[in-house]
Amino acid sequence: MSHPLPINNQESFVLNLGPQHPATHGVLRVKLTMDGEYIMHAEPVLGYIHRMHEKMGENRTWAQFMPNTGRMDYLSALSFNHCYAALVEKAMGIEVPERAEYLRVITVELNRISSHLVWFGAFILDLGGFSPLLYAFDDREHILDLLESVTGSRLTYCYFRFGGLYNDIDENFVDGTREFIKTMRERLPMYHNLVTKNIILIKRIKDIGPISKETIRKYGATGPVARGSGIDYDIRKNEPYSIYPEFDFDIPVYTECDSMARYMVRMDEIEQSMRIIEQALDKLPEGPIMAPKVPKILKPPKGDYYQAVESARGSLGMRAVSDGTNKAYRLKVRSPTFSNLSLFSEVSEGMLLPDALALMGSLDLVIPEIDR
Amino acid sequence: MGAYFKELFSGTKSLFVGLQITFGQMLKPLVTQQYPHEISTMTPRFRGHIELIPKEDGTTKCIVCGMCQRSCPSGCITVAGEKREGVKGKVLTKYRLDFTKCSLCGMCVESCRPGAITFSKEYNLASTRKEDYTFDLLKRLEEKAK
Numbered sequence: 007m008s009h010p011l012p013i014n015n016q017e018s019f020v021l022n023l024g025p026q027h028p029a030t031h032g033v034l035r036v037k038l039t040m041d042g043e044y045i046m047h048a049e050p051v052l053g054y055i056h057r058m059h060e061k062m063g064e065n066r067t068w069a070q071f072m073p074n075t076g077r078m079d080y081l082s083a084l085s086f087n088h089c090y091a092a093l094v095e096k097a098m099g100i101e102v103p104e105r106a107e108y109l110r111v112i113t114v115e116l117n118r119i120s121s122h123l124v125w126f127g128a129f130i131l132d133l134g135g136f137s138p139l140l141y142a143f144d145d146r147e148h149i150l151d152l153l154e155s156v157t158g159s160r161l162t163y164c165y166f167r168f169g170g171l172y173n174d175i176d177e178n179f180v181d182g183t184r185e186f187i188k189t190m191r192e193r194l195p196m197y198h199n200l201v202t203k204n205i206i207l208i209k210r211i212k213d214i215g216p217i218s219k220e221t222i223r224k225y226g227a228t229g230p231v232a233r234g235s236g237i238d239y240d241i242r243k244n245e246p247y248s249i250y251p252e253f254d255f256d257i258p259v260y261t262e263c264d265s266m267a268r269y270m271v272r273m274d275e276i277e278q279s280m281r282i283i284e285q286a287l288d289k290l291p292e293g294p295i296m297a298p299k300v301p302k303i304l305k306p307p308k309g310d311y312y313q314a315v316e317s318a319r320g321s322l323g324m325r326a327v328s329d330g331t332n333k334a335y336r337l338k339v340r341s342p343t344f345s346n347l348s349l350f351s352e353v354s355e356g357m358l359l360p361d362a363l364a365l366m367g368s369l370d371l372v373i374p375e376i377d378r
Numbered sequence: 379m380g381a382y383f384k385e386l387f388s389g390t391k392s393l394f395v396g397l398q399i400t401f402g403q404m405l406k407p408l409v410t411q412q413y414p415h416e417i418s419t420m421t422p423r424f425r426g427h428i429e430l431i432p433k434e435d436g437t438t439k440c441i442v443c444g445m446c447q448r449s450c451p452s453g454c455i456t457v458a459g460e461k462r463e464g465v466k467g468k469v470l471t472k473y474r475l476d477f478t479k480c481s482l483c484g485m486c487v488e489s490c491r492p493g494a495i496t497f498s499k500e501y502n503l504a505s506t507r508k509e510d511y512t513f514d515l516l517k518r519l520e521e522k523a524k
Contacts, residue, residue: 164483205388205392
Protein backbone atom coordinates (compact mmCIF):
# COMPACT_ATOMS: atom_id res chain seq x y z
CA MET A 7 0.00 0.00 0.00
CA SER A 8 1.67 3.21 -1.07
CA HIS A 9 1.34 6.70 0.21
CA PRO A 10 -1.69 8.39 -1.35
CA LEU A 11 -0.66 12.00 -0.72
CA PRO A 12 2.44 13.99 -1.60
CA ILE A 13 4.77 13.97 1.39
CA ASN A 14 4.75 17.22 3.27
CA ASN A 15 7.98 17.47 5.21
CA GLN A 16 6.71 20.11 7.57
CA GLU A 17 4.08 17.76 8.92
CA SER A 18 6.46 14.89 9.58
CA PHE A 19 7.59 13.57 12.96
CA VAL A 20 10.12 11.02 14.14
CA LEU A 21 8.97 7.84 15.86
CA ASN A 22 11.31 5.50 17.65
CA LEU A 23 10.43 1.84 17.26
CA GLY A 24 12.52 0.02 19.80
CA PRO A 25 15.16 -0.73 20.99
CA GLN A 26 12.79 -2.21 23.57
CA HIS A 27 9.69 -3.03 21.60
CA PRO A 28 7.81 -6.32 21.39
CA ALA A 29 7.54 -6.13 17.59
CA THR A 30 11.27 -5.94 17.02
CA HIS A 31 12.07 -9.22 18.86
CA GLY A 32 15.17 -8.03 20.56
CA VAL A 33 17.08 -4.83 20.74
CA LEU A 34 16.59 -3.47 17.25
CA ARG A 35 15.81 0.21 16.96
CA VAL A 36 14.13 1.60 13.88
CA LYS A 37 14.01 5.37 13.47
CA LEU A 38 10.84 6.10 11.57
CA THR A 39 10.09 9.43 9.94
CA MET A 40 6.34 9.49 9.76
CA ASP A 41 3.73 11.45 7.93
CA GLY A 42 0.68 10.64 9.97
CA GLU A 43 0.31 6.87 9.81
CA TYR A 44 2.55 6.57 6.76
CA ILE A 45 6.27 5.89 6.85
CA MET A 46 8.38 8.38 4.93
CA HIS A 47 11.68 6.88 5.86
CA ALA A 48 12.82 4.02 8.07
CA GLU A 49 16.34 3.71 9.38
CA PRO A 50 17.31 0.58 11.31
CA VAL A 51 19.84 1.36 14.04
CA LEU A 52 21.99 -1.63 14.91
CA GLY A 53 24.63 -2.50 17.44
CA TYR A 54 22.77 -2.63 20.75
CA ILE A 55 23.95 -6.17 21.46
CA HIS A 56 27.10 -6.26 19.42
CA ARG A 57 29.42 -8.73 21.17
CA MET A 58 32.37 -8.83 18.77
CA HIS A 59 32.02 -12.50 17.94
CA GLU A 60 34.20 -12.10 14.86
CA LYS A 61 36.97 -10.51 16.90
CA MET A 62 36.61 -13.23 19.51
CA GLY A 63 37.34 -15.71 16.74
CA GLU A 64 40.77 -14.15 16.40
CA ASN A 65 41.81 -14.38 20.03
CA ARG A 66 40.93 -17.97 20.85
CA THR A 67 41.80 -21.31 19.32
CA TRP A 68 39.71 -22.80 16.54
CA ALA A 69 37.98 -25.22 18.90
CA GLN A 70 37.33 -22.60 21.53
CA PHE A 71 35.23 -20.53 19.12
CA MET A 72 32.64 -23.30 18.82
CA PRO A 73 30.42 -22.15 21.74
CA ASN A 74 30.25 -18.66 20.21
CA THR A 75 28.61 -19.99 17.07
CA GLY A 76 25.62 -21.21 19.06
CA ARG A 77 25.08 -17.76 20.49
CA MET A 78 24.76 -15.73 17.34
CA ASP A 79 21.47 -17.11 16.10
CA TYR A 80 19.90 -18.57 19.19
CA LEU A 81 16.99 -20.05 17.24
CA SER A 82 18.96 -22.13 14.76
CA ALA A 83 22.20 -22.55 16.68
CA LEU A 84 22.93 -25.92 15.12
CA SER A 85 23.13 -24.40 11.62
CA PHE A 86 25.86 -22.10 12.90
CA ASN A 87 27.57 -25.04 14.59
CA HIS A 88 27.36 -26.91 11.31
CA CYS A 89 28.76 -24.06 9.24
CA TYR A 90 31.74 -23.53 11.51
CA ALA A 91 32.50 -27.24 11.90
CA ALA A 92 32.30 -27.75 8.13
CA LEU A 93 34.52 -24.72 7.54
CA VAL A 94 37.32 -25.97 9.77
CA GLU A 95 36.94 -29.52 8.44
CA LYS A 96 37.35 -28.13 4.94
CA ALA A 97 40.48 -26.23 5.99
CA MET A 98 41.97 -29.23 7.76
CA GLY A 99 40.84 -31.80 5.21
CA ILE A 100 39.01 -33.88 7.83
CA GLU A 101 36.56 -36.52 6.57
CA VAL A 102 33.42 -36.79 8.67
CA PRO A 103 32.01 -40.31 9.24
CA GLU A 104 28.71 -41.03 7.53
CA ARG A 105 26.73 -41.57 10.72
CA ALA A 106 27.85 -38.19 12.04
CA GLU A 107 26.75 -36.49 8.80
CA TYR A 108 23.31 -38.10 9.05
CA LEU A 109 22.91 -37.07 12.66
CA ARG A 110 24.02 -33.56 11.79
CA VAL A 111 21.35 -33.30 9.12
CA ILE A 112 18.64 -34.72 11.40
CA THR A 113 19.43 -32.37 14.28
CA VAL A 114 19.84 -29.33 12.03
CA GLU A 115 16.50 -29.98 10.35
CA LEU A 116 14.80 -30.45 13.73
CA ASN A 117 16.34 -27.16 14.73
CA ARG A 118 15.00 -25.55 11.56
CA ILE A 119 11.47 -26.71 12.37
CA SER A 120 11.73 -25.37 15.92
CA SER A 121 13.04 -22.07 14.57
CA HIS A 122 10.15 -21.77 12.12
CA LEU A 123 7.71 -22.58 14.91
CA VAL A 124 9.05 -19.73 17.02
CA TRP A 125 8.82 -17.43 14.02
CA PHE A 126 5.26 -18.60 13.36
CA GLY A 127 4.19 -17.82 16.91
CA ALA A 128 6.04 -14.52 17.09
CA PHE A 129 4.83 -13.35 13.68
CA ILE A 130 1.18 -13.93 14.56
CA LEU A 131 1.86 -12.26 17.91
CA ASP A 132 3.08 -9.18 16.02
CA LEU A 133 -0.20 -9.14 14.15
CA GLY A 134 -2.17 -9.35 17.38
CA GLY A 135 -3.02 -13.05 17.67
CA PHE A 136 -1.83 -14.60 20.88
CA SER A 137 -3.00 -18.21 20.96
CA PRO A 138 -1.08 -19.59 17.91
CA LEU A 139 2.14 -18.86 19.81
CA LEU A 140 1.08 -21.27 22.53
CA TYR A 141 0.32 -24.06 20.05
CA ALA A 142 3.65 -23.49 18.32
CA PHE A 143 5.55 -23.56 21.60
CA ASP A 144 3.79 -26.76 22.59
CA ASP A 145 5.16 -28.48 19.48
CA ARG A 146 8.53 -26.82 19.78
CA GLU A 147 8.82 -28.18 23.30
CA HIS A 148 8.90 -31.73 21.89
CA ILE A 149 11.82 -30.80 19.63
CA LEU A 150 13.68 -29.15 22.49
CA ASP A 151 13.19 -32.27 24.62
CA LEU A 152 14.56 -34.45 21.81
CA LEU A 153 17.55 -32.21 21.24
CA GLU A 154 18.18 -31.81 24.95
CA SER A 155 18.41 -35.55 25.44
CA VAL A 156 21.05 -35.71 22.69
CA THR A 157 22.98 -32.45 22.88
CA GLY A 158 22.56 -31.63 26.57
CA SER A 159 21.23 -28.14 26.01
CA ARG A 160 17.95 -26.68 24.91
CA LEU A 161 18.81 -23.53 23.00
CA THR A 162 22.46 -22.56 22.62
CA TYR A 163 23.80 -25.86 21.38
CA CYS A 164 27.45 -26.70 21.14
CA TYR A 165 27.04 -30.20 19.77
CA PHE A 166 29.20 -30.54 16.67
CA ARG A 167 32.92 -31.11 16.83
CA PHE A 168 35.53 -30.97 14.11
CA GLY A 169 35.31 -34.41 12.55
CA GLY A 170 32.03 -35.45 14.09
CA LEU A 171 29.79 -34.98 17.08
CA TYR A 172 30.11 -34.54 20.83
CA ASN A 173 28.22 -37.76 21.55
CA ASP A 174 26.02 -40.33 19.86
CA ILE A 175 22.23 -40.26 20.05
CA ASP A 176 20.45 -42.06 22.86
CA GLU A 177 18.13 -45.03 22.38
CA ASN A 178 14.94 -42.96 22.47
CA PHE A 179 15.93 -40.42 19.86
CA VAL A 180 14.95 -42.27 16.68
CA ASP A 181 11.55 -43.36 18.00
CA GLY A 182 10.96 -39.99 19.63
CA THR A 183 11.67 -38.16 16.37
CA ARG A 184 9.38 -40.43 14.38
CA GLU A 185 6.67 -39.89 16.97
CA PHE A 186 7.19 -36.13 16.76
CA ILE A 187 6.91 -36.13 12.97
CA LYS A 188 3.69 -38.09 13.21
CA THR A 189 2.13 -35.61 15.64
CA MET A 190 3.48 -32.61 13.71
CA ARG A 191 1.87 -33.92 10.51
CA GLU A 192 -1.44 -33.99 12.37
CA ARG A 193 -0.88 -30.52 13.79
CA LEU A 194 0.01 -28.74 10.53
CA PRO A 195 -3.54 -28.86 9.09
CA MET A 196 -4.72 -27.45 12.41
CA TYR A 197 -2.29 -24.54 12.00
CA HIS A 198 -3.63 -23.89 8.53
CA ASN A 199 -7.23 -23.98 9.72
CA LEU A 200 -6.53 -21.80 12.71
CA VAL A 201 -4.19 -19.29 11.11
CA THR A 202 -3.55 -19.53 7.36
CA LYS A 203 -7.21 -19.55 6.37
CA ASN A 204 -8.14 -16.95 8.96
CA ILE A 205 -9.63 -13.90 7.29
CA ILE A 206 -7.91 -11.46 9.68
CA LEU A 207 -4.47 -12.87 8.81
CA ILE A 208 -5.25 -12.82 5.08
CA LYS A 209 -6.35 -9.19 5.28
CA ARG A 210 -3.24 -8.27 7.26
CA ILE A 211 -0.55 -9.93 5.12
CA LYS A 212 -1.90 -10.68 1.65
CA ASP A 213 -0.48 -8.18 -0.89
CA ILE A 214 1.27 -6.37 1.97
CA GLY A 215 4.97 -5.59 1.85
CA PRO A 216 5.81 -6.63 -1.70
CA ILE A 217 9.54 -7.18 -2.23
CA SER A 218 10.50 -7.37 -5.89
CA LYS A 219 13.08 -9.77 -7.28
CA GLU A 220 15.33 -6.81 -8.08
CA THR A 221 15.24 -5.57 -4.48
CA ILE A 222 16.12 -9.07 -3.25
CA ARG A 223 19.08 -9.22 -5.63
CA LYS A 224 20.18 -5.68 -4.79
CA TYR A 225 20.41 -6.35 -1.06
CA GLY A 226 21.51 -9.97 -1.22
CA ALA A 227 18.52 -11.25 0.71
CA THR A 228 18.30 -15.02 0.93
CA GLY A 229 16.30 -17.80 2.49
CA PRO A 230 12.50 -17.74 2.78
CA VAL A 231 12.51 -13.99 2.00
CA ALA A 232 14.06 -14.62 -1.43
CA ARG A 233 12.01 -17.76 -2.03
CA GLY A 234 8.82 -15.81 -1.28
CA SER A 235 9.75 -13.50 -4.16
CA GLY A 236 10.14 -16.26 -6.69
CA ILE A 237 13.90 -16.77 -6.44
CA ASP A 238 14.61 -20.48 -6.32
CA TYR A 239 17.79 -20.34 -4.27
CA ASP A 240 18.68 -22.67 -1.44
CA ILE A 241 22.24 -23.53 -0.47
CA ARG A 242 21.20 -27.13 0.18
CA LYS A 243 20.40 -27.49 -3.54
CA ASN A 244 22.55 -24.82 -5.19
CA GLU A 245 25.84 -25.41 -3.37
CA PRO A 246 25.28 -28.85 -1.83
CA TYR A 247 27.17 -29.58 1.37
CA SER A 248 27.13 -32.43 3.87
CA ILE A 249 24.87 -35.25 2.59
CA TYR A 250 21.93 -33.17 1.39
CA PRO A 251 22.21 -34.40 -2.23
CA GLU A 252 21.21 -37.87 -1.00
CA PHE A 253 17.76 -36.70 0.06
CA ASP A 254 14.68 -36.10 -2.00
CA PHE A 255 13.09 -32.81 -0.98
CA ASP A 256 11.62 -29.74 -2.62
CA ILE A 257 12.38 -26.08 -2.21
CA PRO A 258 9.10 -24.21 -1.76
CA VAL A 259 8.99 -21.12 -3.95
CA TYR A 260 6.18 -18.58 -4.18
CA THR A 261 6.04 -15.80 -6.73
CA GLU A 262 3.55 -13.46 -5.03
CA CYS A 263 6.37 -11.46 -3.34
CA ASP A 264 4.11 -10.42 -0.43
CA SER A 265 4.23 -11.28 3.28
CA MET A 266 1.80 -14.14 2.70
CA ALA A 267 4.25 -15.74 0.26
CA ARG A 268 7.04 -15.62 2.84
CA TYR A 269 4.65 -17.06 5.40
CA MET A 270 3.73 -19.92 3.08
CA VAL A 271 7.38 -20.68 2.23
CA ARG A 272 8.19 -21.25 5.89
CA MET A 273 5.10 -23.33 6.54
CA ASP A 274 5.99 -25.54 3.57
CA GLU A 275 9.59 -25.77 4.71
CA ILE A 276 8.44 -27.38 7.96
CA GLU A 277 6.93 -30.16 5.85
CA GLN A 278 10.05 -30.48 3.69
CA SER A 279 12.32 -30.64 6.74
CA MET A 280 10.19 -33.47 8.08
CA ARG A 281 10.65 -35.30 4.79
CA ILE A 282 14.43 -34.96 5.06
CA ILE A 283 14.41 -36.19 8.67
CA GLU A 284 12.28 -39.22 7.77
CA GLN A 285 14.62 -40.23 4.95
CA ALA A 286 17.69 -39.69 7.14
CA LEU A 287 16.20 -41.81 9.92
CA ASP A 288 15.46 -44.61 7.44
CA LYS A 289 18.98 -44.60 6.07
CA LEU A 290 20.82 -43.88 9.36
CA PRO A 291 23.95 -46.05 9.21
CA GLU A 292 25.85 -47.60 12.12
CA GLY A 293 29.43 -46.66 12.74
CA PRO A 294 31.66 -44.15 14.47
CA ILE A 295 30.53 -40.57 15.12
CA MET A 296 34.01 -39.11 15.17
CA ALA A 297 36.73 -39.06 12.52
CA PRO A 298 39.65 -41.28 13.64
CA LYS A 299 42.56 -38.88 13.55
CA VAL A 300 41.64 -35.35 14.52
CA PRO A 301 44.67 -33.51 15.91
CA LYS A 302 44.32 -32.09 19.42
CA ILE A 303 45.82 -28.77 18.41
CA LEU A 304 44.37 -27.56 15.12
CA LYS A 305 46.60 -25.60 12.80
CA PRO A 306 44.93 -25.29 9.40
CA PRO A 307 47.35 -24.61 6.56
CA LYS A 308 47.75 -21.03 5.41
CA GLY A 309 44.86 -19.98 3.24
CA ASP A 310 41.43 -18.56 2.78
CA TYR A 311 38.41 -20.79 3.39
CA TYR A 312 34.69 -20.30 2.91
CA GLN A 313 31.72 -22.43 3.78
CA ALA A 314 28.04 -21.66 3.29
CA VAL A 315 25.06 -23.48 4.75
CA GLU A 316 21.33 -22.85 4.64
CA SER A 317 20.23 -21.70 8.08
CA ALA A 318 16.56 -21.27 8.96
CA ARG A 319 16.77 -17.65 7.85
CA GLY A 320 18.84 -17.97 4.69
CA SER A 321 22.33 -18.33 3.40
CA LEU A 322 24.85 -18.36 6.21
CA GLY A 323 28.50 -18.10 5.27
CA MET A 324 31.69 -18.16 7.27
CA ARG A 325 35.03 -17.16 5.89
CA ALA A 326 38.23 -17.93 7.73
CA VAL A 327 41.70 -16.74 6.92
CA SER A 328 44.36 -18.92 8.48
CA ASP A 329 47.98 -17.92 8.90
CA GLY A 330 48.97 -21.42 9.93
CA THR A 331 48.73 -20.84 13.68
CA ASN A 332 46.29 -22.25 16.21
CA LYS A 333 44.09 -19.15 15.98
CA ALA A 334 42.21 -17.65 13.07
CA TYR A 335 43.74 -14.58 11.46
CA ARG A 336 40.29 -13.38 10.49
CA LEU A 337 36.86 -14.93 10.87
CA LYS A 338 34.05 -13.29 8.98
CA VAL A 339 30.43 -14.32 9.43
CA ARG A 340 27.91 -13.50 6.74
CA SER A 341 24.62 -13.72 8.55
CA PRO A 342 21.38 -13.94 6.58
CA THR A 343 19.15 -11.55 8.52
CA PHE A 344 21.60 -8.67 8.23
CA SER A 345 20.99 -8.67 4.47
CA ASN A 346 17.31 -9.42 4.91
CA LEU A 347 16.87 -6.43 7.23
CA SER A 348 18.76 -4.03 4.97
CA LEU A 349 15.96 -4.03 2.41
CA PHE A 350 13.45 -2.91 5.03
CA SER A 351 14.32 0.75 4.63
CA GLU A 352 13.56 0.78 0.91
CA VAL A 353 10.51 -1.45 0.97
CA SER A 354 8.76 0.19 3.92
CA GLU A 355 8.78 3.64 2.34
CA GLY A 356 5.22 4.89 1.95
CA MET A 357 3.72 1.99 3.90
CA LEU A 358 1.27 2.19 6.76
CA LEU A 359 2.93 1.56 10.12
CA PRO A 360 0.97 -1.64 10.96
CA ASP A 361 1.75 -2.98 7.47
CA ALA A 362 5.45 -2.26 7.94
CA LEU A 363 5.36 -4.23 11.19
CA ALA A 364 3.75 -7.14 9.33
CA LEU A 365 6.55 -6.88 6.77
CA MET A 366 9.19 -6.81 9.49
CA GLY A 367 7.67 -9.88 11.13
CA SER A 368 7.72 -11.74 7.82
CA LEU A 369 11.48 -11.11 7.50
CA ASP A 370 12.05 -13.31 10.59
CA LEU A 371 14.65 -11.14 12.27
CA VAL A 372 16.96 -12.46 14.95
CA ILE A 373 18.83 -9.50 16.38
CA PRO A 374 21.82 -11.24 18.03
CA GLU A 375 22.64 -12.63 14.61
CA ILE A 376 22.46 -9.21 12.94
CA ASP A 377 24.65 -7.58 15.56
CA ARG A 378 26.93 -10.56 16.28
CA MET B 379 -20.46 -7.90 -5.69
CA GLY B 380 -20.59 -11.69 -5.65
CA ALA B 381 -16.97 -11.88 -4.57
CA TYR B 382 -17.68 -9.50 -1.71
CA PHE B 383 -20.43 -11.68 -0.25
CA LYS B 384 -18.39 -14.79 -0.87
CA GLU B 385 -15.52 -13.36 1.14
CA LEU B 386 -17.90 -12.21 3.84
CA PHE B 387 -19.21 -15.75 4.16
CA SER B 388 -15.86 -17.57 3.96
CA GLY B 389 -14.25 -15.01 6.28
CA THR B 390 -16.90 -15.43 8.95
CA LYS B 391 -16.64 -19.18 8.58
CA SER B 392 -12.85 -19.05 9.09
CA LEU B 393 -13.34 -17.19 12.36
CA PHE B 394 -15.72 -19.86 13.62
CA VAL B 395 -13.32 -22.63 12.58
CA GLY B 396 -10.63 -20.88 14.63
CA LEU B 397 -12.91 -20.55 17.63
CA GLN B 398 -13.80 -24.23 17.34
CA ILE B 399 -10.12 -25.18 17.56
CA THR B 400 -9.57 -22.89 20.53
CA PHE B 401 -12.56 -24.22 22.43
CA GLY B 402 -11.65 -27.78 21.51
CA GLN B 403 -8.26 -27.20 23.11
CA MET B 404 -9.98 -26.24 26.34
CA LEU B 405 -11.18 -29.81 26.80
CA LYS B 406 -7.78 -31.37 26.09
CA PRO B 407 -5.37 -32.31 28.87
CA LEU B 408 -2.92 -29.77 30.26
CA VAL B 409 0.45 -29.72 28.50
CA THR B 410 2.26 -27.18 30.66
CA GLN B 411 4.46 -28.51 33.41
CA GLN B 412 3.41 -26.97 36.70
CA TYR B 413 6.86 -25.86 37.85
CA PRO B 414 7.78 -25.53 40.77
CA HIS B 415 5.04 -27.90 41.97
CA GLU B 416 6.25 -30.47 39.46
CA ILE B 417 9.97 -30.82 38.91
CA SER B 418 11.28 -32.70 35.94
CA THR B 419 14.29 -34.96 36.12
CA MET B 420 17.07 -33.99 33.78
CA THR B 421 18.13 -36.32 31.01
CA PRO B 422 21.46 -38.17 31.46
CA ARG B 423 23.16 -35.84 29.01
CA PHE B 424 21.84 -32.61 30.47
CA ARG B 425 24.62 -30.10 30.89
CA GLY B 426 24.54 -28.36 34.22
CA HIS B 427 27.65 -26.76 35.67
CA ILE B 428 30.60 -29.14 35.94
CA GLU B 429 31.48 -31.07 39.07
CA LEU B 430 34.19 -33.46 40.21
CA ILE B 431 33.49 -37.18 40.12
CA PRO B 432 34.34 -38.90 43.40
CA LYS B 433 36.32 -42.11 43.52
CA GLU B 434 35.12 -44.95 45.73
CA ASP B 435 36.87 -43.44 48.74
CA GLY B 436 35.35 -40.03 48.11
CA THR B 437 38.51 -38.37 46.81
CA THR B 438 38.95 -36.89 43.37
CA LYS B 439 40.42 -38.48 40.27
CA CYS B 440 41.94 -35.13 39.24
CA ILE B 441 45.70 -35.22 38.56
CA VAL B 442 46.01 -31.40 38.30
CA CYS B 443 47.20 -31.48 34.69
CA GLY B 444 45.38 -28.20 33.99
CA MET B 445 43.95 -29.31 30.64
CA CYS B 446 40.44 -28.18 31.58
CA GLN B 447 41.75 -24.76 32.55
CA ARG B 448 43.60 -24.41 29.26
CA SER B 449 40.83 -25.71 27.03
CA CYS B 450 38.14 -23.46 28.52
CA PRO B 451 37.18 -20.76 26.00
CA SER B 452 36.10 -18.30 28.69
CA GLY B 453 38.76 -19.00 31.29
CA CYS B 454 36.32 -19.83 34.04
CA ILE B 455 38.25 -22.70 35.63
CA THR B 456 41.11 -22.20 38.10
CA VAL B 457 42.96 -25.31 39.21
CA ALA B 458 45.76 -25.49 41.78
CA GLY B 459 47.69 -28.39 43.25
CA GLU B 460 50.71 -29.16 45.37
CA LYS B 461 53.30 -31.89 45.83
CA ARG B 462 52.85 -33.90 49.00
CA GLU B 463 55.26 -36.33 50.52
CA GLY B 464 54.47 -39.95 49.95
CA VAL B 465 51.94 -39.20 47.23
CA LYS B 466 52.72 -39.79 43.59
CA GLY B 467 51.94 -36.79 41.36
CA LYS B 468 50.17 -33.63 42.44
CA VAL B 469 47.28 -33.30 44.87
CA LEU B 470 44.37 -31.01 44.04
CA THR B 471 44.04 -28.14 46.49
CA LYS B 472 41.70 -25.82 44.66
CA TYR B 473 39.14 -26.21 41.88
CA ARG B 474 37.25 -23.00 41.32
CA LEU B 475 34.55 -22.57 38.68
CA ASP B 476 33.29 -19.13 37.73
CA PHE B 477 29.87 -20.09 36.44
CA THR B 478 29.00 -16.53 35.36
CA LYS B 479 31.31 -16.96 32.36
CA CYS B 480 30.69 -20.63 31.60
CA SER B 481 28.87 -21.44 28.38
CA LEU B 482 28.52 -25.19 29.04
CA CYS B 483 30.32 -26.17 25.85
CA GLY B 484 31.90 -29.29 27.34
CA MET B 485 35.46 -28.64 26.21
CA CYS B 486 36.77 -29.24 29.76
CA VAL B 487 34.89 -32.53 30.16
CA GLU B 488 36.18 -33.69 26.78
CA SER B 489 39.78 -32.71 27.48
CA CYS B 490 39.93 -34.37 30.91
CA ARG B 491 42.08 -37.47 30.47
CA PRO B 492 41.46 -39.16 33.84
CA GLY B 493 37.72 -38.45 33.47
CA ALA B 494 37.53 -36.50 36.70
CA ILE B 495 34.82 -34.02 35.77
CA THR B 496 31.28 -34.35 34.52
CA PHE B 497 28.19 -32.22 34.09
CA SER B 498 25.95 -31.95 37.13
CA LYS B 499 22.18 -32.07 36.80
CA GLU B 500 21.57 -28.85 38.68
CA TYR B 501 19.43 -26.21 37.10
CA ASN B 502 17.72 -24.47 40.03
CA LEU B 503 20.37 -21.82 40.29
CA ALA B 504 18.67 -18.48 40.80
CA SER B 505 20.42 -15.80 42.80
CA THR B 506 20.82 -12.04 42.91
CA ARG B 507 24.45 -12.18 44.02
CA LYS B 508 27.34 -12.77 41.67
CA GLU B 509 29.37 -14.58 44.33
CA ASP B 510 26.81 -17.37 44.44
CA TYR B 511 28.00 -18.49 41.02
CA THR B 512 31.60 -19.04 41.95
CA PHE B 513 31.75 -22.67 42.95
CA ASP B 514 34.50 -24.36 44.91
CA LEU B 515 34.14 -27.80 43.37
CA LEU B 516 36.65 -29.47 45.69
CA LYS B 517 34.68 -28.30 48.71
CA ARG B 518 31.48 -29.56 47.08
CA LEU B 519 33.09 -32.94 46.60
CA GLU B 520 34.27 -33.10 50.20
CA GLU B 521 30.83 -32.14 51.48
CA LYS B 522 29.28 -34.81 49.30
CA ALA B 523 31.65 -37.42 50.70
CA LYS B 524 30.65 -36.67 54.28
